[in-house]
Amino acid sequence: MSTRRLAADRLQPDSFTFSTENAEWVKTQIAKFPEGRQASAVIPLLWRAQEQEGWVTRAAIEETARLLDMPTIRVLEVATFYFMFQLSPTGSNAHIQVCGTTPCMLCGAESLVAVCEKLIGPAHTVSADGTLSWEEVECLGACANAPMAQIDSWVKGGFHSDYYEDMDEEGFAGIVEAFRAGNYPKPGSQKGRFASEPLGGQTALTEDHSETYNASVAAAVTEGAPA
Numbered sequence: 001m002s003t004r005r006l007a008a009d010r011l012q013p014d015s016f017t018f019s020t021e022n023a024e025w026v027k028t029q030i031a032k033f034p035e036g037r038q039a040s041a042v043i044p045l046l047w048r049a050q051e052q053e054g055w056v057t058r059a060a061i062e063e064t065a066r067l068l069d070m071p072t073i074r075v076l077e078v079a080t081f082y083f084m085f086q087l088s089p090t091g092s093n094a095h096i097q098v099c100g101t102t103p104c105m106l107c108g109a110e111s112l113v114a115v116c117e118k119l120i121g122p123a124h125t126v127s128a129d130g131t132l133s134w135e136e137v138e139c140l141g142a143c144a145n146a147p148m149a150q151i152d153s154w155v156k157g158g159f160h161s162d163y164y165e166d167m168d169e170e171g172f173a174g175i176v177e178a179f180r181a182g183n184y185p186k187p188g189s190q191k192g193r194f195a196s197e198p199l200g201g202q203t204a205l206t207e208d209h210s211e212t213y214n215a216s217v218a219a220a221v222t223e224g225a226p227a
Helices: 020-031 038-053 058-068 072-081 102-106 109-119 169-180 215-222
Strands: 094-099 132-137 149-153 160-165
Touching: 020 038, 020 058, 038 058, 038 072, 058 072, 094 109, 094 169, 102 109, 109 132, 109 169, 132 169, 149 169
Parallel strands: 094 132
Antiparallel strands: 094 149, 149 160
């Protein structure tokens, strides 16, 4: 596991305050827990801070600690442990997380990484126009639809975190450029799959067995028991 540190001081804002809407949401989260257990809300609060700012700043960590009456070091421990929290600035439109674990790598993830390097720049940096950033991450759990990426975006009216699956180099480049332009490409499989069914159609249980006799069901019906 790589070392995770806060961004350089020159990148850190002087302060952080939850927006009016988010401040009300924070109160409801804290109220879910009994007195003395408010620290249980630390992950939701950090996530909401990231949704608001695009990344978790030092000031956001300190404000979260204040709201939850926690030592700042405890909140810092959480923020640096979970890779879902971005500790450096991200693109204003989108942050792209390309899965590089074995199934995705075997299906072409390296070409997706090459697209990011070409169109955005080095990992963990913001593009020259400030709109995009990216990183390579471990398994995101969509192996059957590899290669894939999770894209967190702040376009089209709010924060979105979506999976883009079954991608090739050309299609992924188009998605990256769409986010750069402030558009919101349709998430999910880019090859038309609804879920993780075979691309060529169903390969098993293709015969009609609707009339097949089932002794267990027949006995249950005969005896008046629920089938």
